[in-house]
Amino acid sequence: MEALIYLFNIIIAVYLFMDAKKHDKNPWLWGILGLLFSFITLGIYWIITGKKLLGWLILIAYIVWIILGFIGVVAVGMFDALN
Template sequence: MEGTFGLVLNIIITIYLVVDSKKYGKSPVLWGILGFVFGAIALGIYLIKTDRKVIGWIVTILSIIGYIIFMILVGLAILLAIAGFA
């Protein structure tokens, strides 16, 4: 379920970047690929580059914080699996 949500979110971000990048003279193929692979971070950088800096920085910072929290949780899960639950 969580993987499906992330995939759907990346597809929505990709569609937005492809459609919106044409308005600003940016490459839709490049931003589509970046949006699909990097998701919210690419969206934040795109917003910054198209002079929507405040919302761009907010999206970028929140997505980086989310990725850091995710990596910490995965690290803790691996640590618990290795050390055991005792």
């Protein structure tokens, strides 16, 4: 599972590095940010470069995913505390 996450990060970083040149953005900056923060960086990049709807969808979906994961961790912790 972790390998899949790393693969997504690498794919996003390579995409951002290659596409940043087309939009006169710093490819190294966007590539590194994409490697570290993946979908958040991708969403922000698409918002900045004019793909606003797709960027906002990615950004909101990723934030919801993080919130649901946090709620799941808290719920499991509470369930374990009750037993």
